[in-house]
Amino acid sequence: MNKFWIILSHTYTTRLKTKSFLISTIISLLFIFAIANIQTIIDAFSDDSSEKIAVLDESGELFGPLKANVENIEEDIALVAFDGTVEEGKKAVQDEDYQALVTLALNENQLPEATYYANTITEAGIQTAMEEQLQQLKISAATQQAGIDQEKLAEIYAPVTFETVALDKSAKTGEELSQARGIVYVMLFLLYITVMVYGQMIAQDVATEKSSRVMEILISSVSPVTQMFAKIVGIALLGLTQIVLIIGVGYALITAKQDELTGGMFKYFGIEGASLSLFVYAIVFFVLGYLLYATLAATLGSLVSRIEDVQQLMMPMMFLVVAAFMIAMYGLNAPDASFVKISSYIPFFSPMLMFLRVGMLDVPTWEVALSLGILIATILLLALFGAKVYKGGVLMYGNSGTLKDMKKAMKLAKKE
Amino acid sequence: MTLSLKEVTKRFGNHTAVDHLSLEIPEKEMFGFLGGNGAGKTTTFRMILGLLDITEGEISWNGESIGYNKSHLIGYLPEERGLYPKLKVRDQIIYLGKLRGMTKQEAITELKWWLDRLKVPEYLDKKVEELSKGNQQKIQFISAVIHKPKLLILDEPFSGLDPVNVEMLKKAVVELKEQGTSIVFSSHRMEHVEELCEHLCILHKGKQVVHGSLRDIKRSFGKKNLVIHAEFPLDFLQDHAGVVKYKALTDGCELQIENEDVSQTIFAELQGKGFIRKFDLEEPSLNDIFIEKVGASYE
Numbered sequence: 001m002n003k004f005w006i007i008l009s010h011t012y013t014t015r016l017k018t019k020s021f022l023i024s025t026i027i028s029l030l031f032i033f034a035i036a037n038i039q040t041i042i043d044a045f046s047d048d049s050s051e052k053i054a055v056l057d058e059s060g061e062l063f064g065p066l067k068a069n070v071e072n073i074e075e076d077i078a079l080v081a082f083d084g085t086v087e088e089g090k091k092a093v094q095d096e097d098y099q100a101l102v103t104l105a106l107n108e109n110q111l112p113e114a115t116y117y118a119n120t121i122t123e124a125g126i127q128t129a130m131e132e133q134l135q136q137l138k139i140s141a142a143t144q145q146a147g148i149d150q151e152k153l154a155e156i157y158a159p160v161t162f163e164t165v166a167l168d169k170s171a172k173t174g175e176e177l178s179q180a181r182g183i184v185y186v187m188l189f190l191l192y193i194t195v196m197v198y199g200q201m202i203a204q205d206v207a208t209e210k211s212s213r214v215m216e217i218l219i220s221s222v223s224p225v226t227q228m229f230a231k232i233v234g235i236a237l238l239g240l241t242q243i244v245l246i247i248g249v250g251y252a253l254i255t256a257k258q259d260e261l262t263g264g265m266f267k268y269f270g271i272e273g274a275s276l277s278l279f280v281y282a283i284v285f286f287v288l289g290y291l292l293y294a295t296l297a298a299t300l301g302s303l304v305s306r307i308e309d310v311q312q313l314m315m316p317m318m319f320l321v322v323a324a325f326m327i328a329m330y331g332l333n334a335p336d337a338s339f340v341k342i343s344s345y346i347p348f349f350s351p352m353l354m355f356l357r358v359g360m361l362d363v364p365t366w367e368v369a370l371s372l373g374i375l376i377a378t379i380l381l382l383a384l385f386g387a388k389v390y391k392g393g394v395l396m397y398g399n400s401g402t403l404k405d406m407k408k409a410m411k412l413a414k415k416e
Numbered sequence: 417m418t419l420s421l422k423e424v425t426k427r428f429g430n431h432t433a434v435d436h437l438s439l440e441i442p443e444k445e446m447f448g449f450l451g452g453n454g455a456g457k458t459t460t461f462r463m464i465l466g467l468l469d470i471t472e473g474e475i476s477w478n479g480e481s482i483g484y485n486k487s488h489l490i491g492y493l494p495e496e497r498g499l500y501p502k503l504k505v506r507d508q509i510i511y512l513g514k515l516r517g518m519t520k521q522e523a524i525t526e527l528k529w530w531l532d533r534l535k536v537p538e539y540l541d542k543k544v545e546e547l548s549k550g551n552q553q554k555i556q557f558i559s560a561v562i563h564k565p566k567l568l569i570l571d572e573p574f575s576g577l578d579p580v581n582v583e584m585l586k587k588a589v590v591e592l593k594e595q596g597t598s599i600v601f602s603s604h605r606m607e608h609v610e611e612l613c614e615h616l617c618i619l620h621k622g623k624q625v626v627h628g629s630l631r632d633i634k635r636s637f638g639k640k641n642l643v644i645h646a647e648f649p650l651d652f653l654q655d656h657a658g659v660v661k662y663k664a665l666t667d668g669c670e671l672q673i674e675n676e677d678v679s680q681t682i683f684a685e686l687q688g689k690g691f692i693r694k695f696d697l698e699e700p701s702l703n704d705i706f707i708e709k710v711g712a713s714y715e
Contacts, residue, residue: 006514014503213498217559220465220494221487221515395467 003222004230011205011234016241028246036253051126054082054089054098058105062112062137066104069133077126090117099123102130110145112138180278180359181332187282188352190243191289192325198239198290199297199321200314205231206301206394207310215394224394225387228302232294239290281358281368288372289351292379293317299386302393303409320348328352335360345371347378418443419464419567419598424473426459426622433459435622436473441600441615446593448609448616448630449602450702452710455619457602458495461569464600465492477567488517491565495572495602497556501545505531505555508544509562516563523562530558534584550577557585561592568592568599574608586612606702616702618709625709634699641704642671642679645694646686656682668694672704 015021034041057063067079082089082101089101100118107113114134116127143153206228209215218227300313327349331340335357344353344367354371357363392409419441426434434456441447451457462468464475466482475482482490499508506527513523531537534554544552553576561568573589574582589612593599603609609616610630618626626633639660644650645668653671654662658678663670673679679697686692 003515006511010511014507209500212501213494213496214500216467216494216496216498217492217512218515219467220490220492221484221512223484395462 004226007222007227007230008234008237011231012237015201015205015235015238021238021242025242025245028242029249032246032250033253036250036256051076051099052078052080052097053126053130054092054101055079056082056084056086056089056101056103058103059112062104062106065137066130066133069136070129073133074126074129077129093117093119100126104134111141177360183278183282184332184356184359187286187355188325188328191286191352192321194239194243194286194290195293195321196318198235199293199317200310201238202231202235202294203297203301203304203310203314204307205235206298206390207304207307210302210304210394211306219391219394224302224391228295228298228387228390229383232291232298236290236294278359281355284372285351285355288375288379292347292351292375292382293321295379295382295386299382299389299393302386302390324349324352328356331356332360345374347375350375419477419600420475421460421464422474422476424460424463424475425471426456426463426468427471433622434463434619437619437622437624439617439624439627441598443598444593444596445615446589446599446601446613448613449600449619450604450606450609450616450626450706451602451619454621455710456622457619458571460619461492461494461571461600461602464569465490487515488563489566491516491560491563491568491597493557493560493568493570493573495575497553499544499552499556499559502543504541504543505539505547506541508555509559512559513562516565518563526562526564527558530562533588534558550581553577554581554585557588561588564595564597566597568597570599570601572603573601574603574605582608606706610702618706620710626705630702633705634702637700637705637708638675639700639704640673640676640679641698641700642673642682643694643696643698644668644671644682644686644692646690646692648690653682656685672700 055063055066063079063081070077070079080098082092082098084092086101086103089098089103092098093101096119100116102117103115105113112134114130116130118126121127140150140153143150209218222230296317297314300317301310304310304313324343327340327343331337331343331353334340340353340357343349344357346353350371354363354368354375358368389409419439421437421439421441424434424437425432437456437460439447449457449460459468463470464482466484477486480486503511506524509527510520510523513526514520518526528537528540531540534557536551536554539547539551539555544555547555557573560570570589574585577585586608589599589601601609601613613630615629616626616633617624617628628636643665644653645665650669651662651664653659653669656678658674658681659671660674661672671682673682676697683695686695
């Protein structure tokens with residue numbers, strides 16, 4: 001078996017078997033399972049019986065329409081006419097016979113007024129529902145007094161017609177945009193998390209081999225460069241396993257529960273409707289982005305001699321990732337901004353930002369090609385540079401954790 | 417297969433770690449590689465293994481340069497011990513064995529044989545971090561020899577071991593040599609080198625100060641040691657012609673003399689002075705040679 005594959009499979013299987021990997025995967029799966037079943041879970045915890053609310057109607061005419069309106073909107077609320085005094089009503093609420101007491105009356109203008117009594121007024125849901133419905137009653141009462149007929153009223157309240165039309169023929173339609181936004185969102189998050197988690201893992205792995213001094217044996221049997229890339233790919237496969245598992249389970253659950261979940265959020269993320277080319281772009285930029293940051297992480301990891309120093313040395317890289325992510329988040333709402341455009345050519349930002357632009361705008365092919373070219377060139381340069389640093393760095397021990405060591409490591413790898 | 421180093425030089429910036437080192441390490445032999453701390457031993461090993469590039473000169477093994485394509489023929493026990501602390505001995509050795517071109521089955525069979533040989537078969541499924549330092553060293557040794565290398569480089573193989581384990585490993589090393597492995601061996605323990613190696617060199621600040629077979633080195637050193645135990649004071653010998661060093665012992669003295677002939681004049685002089693318990697002319701120890709060659713510049 002090729003040594004590259006030996007290291008790759010070793011990296012993959014030992015990491016796969018670690019407790020931390022298993023636990024984090026299981027927790028993520030549980031989390032997804034919980035989200036997919038959120039409706040069932042909420043139902044299980046909430047009371048099946050509806051909330052009974054006592055209504056003391058002094059006007060004698062409000063209770064009927066209010067009851068009809070509220071119960072129509074909120075299935076869980078039941079309004080019950082209460083015929084006693086206010087004090088008796090309050091007592092009943094305190095004894096928890098009712099959730100709350102509402103007194104209705106008409107003021108001097110013949111408009112409805114209400115007071116809401118409850119043991120605590122933390123449950124805003126019922127209050128708001130009651131208030132909104134009473135508001136409706138008030139509006140219809142007031143407009144009736146003013147002599148406006150109800151049809152006119154409905155017309156006033158109907159939403160305005162507001163259509164958006166992009167004149168540029170190749171510009172994305174609103175629907176396309178929201179689909180693109182979904183996949184851009186998902187890809188940005190995935191790349192961000194992957195680089196954060198697995199970049200860290202690579203640096204950690206290299207540092208562990210160095211600090212346990214097993215490195216010298218390793219590099220006496222395999223070239224450091226082979227080792228570095230085998231590690232990067234091995235951890236990439238590990239990440240892929242986790243991501244595929246999570247997305248796969250998530251997708252299966254969502255499809256199974258589709259009718260339960262209301263469309264809103266998923267329509268916004270409209271992943272299903274996105275075009276194939278966008279998916280291809282997503283994969284290309286994702287892979288390149290990962291390679292770029294992973295190479296950097298391995299290079300940095302080779303410089304430290306103690307695991308505790310990994311965090312410190314990874315900081316600059318983390319800042320880069322966070323910065324890229326921040327710009328991308330801003331860019332989601334303003335993909336046209338000039339600094340988003342500029343950033344989409346800067347290698348450490350381009351995997352996120354050029355993809356964002358490709359998704360949201362109509363970017364000329366040459367621009368994408370240029371950005372990809374710069375990105376690939378940077379990866380190659382970084383790999384060459386990283387391999388040099390790595391070769392010297394893995395033999396270098398002592399007080400480390402500074403970027404100055406990079407120069408020292410390069411020197412060590414050189415002939416003189 | 418001979419390992420030959422020709423005018424090998426390694427510079428780190430302005431610092432010359434190894435200075436024009438030329439060596440022939442014969443096949444199927446154990447070669448002692450000595451030197452004080454920082455003399456350039458580990459750097460030389462790393463150059464032989466290709467971990468460091470050579471500034472000048474040439475290293476060849478049987479006429480060919482050493483690259484990663486030969487790593488299955490080479491075994492290396494670095495001075496800085498290192499194994500994966502969290503990995504079981506079995507997984508560890510299988511991994512390192514595979515990297516040296518073995519199959520999983522071969523590695524397991526060999527590992528079991530070696531664990532039995534070093535009397536620690538119970539460690540097969542233990543994590544390395546659970547083992548004592550000395551036992552970790554045994555596992556490390558196994559990782560260096562598991563693939564039956566033709567060339568074995570041992571950097572301080574016996575440090576940190578108790579005398580029983582030192583003997584056990586020594587025997588194993590000698591067996592490997594007898595089976596045809598060429599071994600380069602560095603140590604600060606002169607008696608080990610004296611016991612195991614036919615040829616050796618002493619490195620001092622990157623330069624080779626002594627080189628040759630053990631017997632020749634001792635012979636050409638010239639000076640001999642003379643131990644005398646007697647029941648009368650011997651301090652007058654301090655000023656005797658030909659005595660280089662004088663060291664008093666509780667019941668006599670130990671002398672370093674310029675050559676064998678001096679012992680005879682001393683022997684003659686002692687006649688009739690009293691009872692002599694011991695009069696012993698010894699070859700100089702490697703320790704003496706080392707101290708003289710390397711220590712001279714410290715003074």
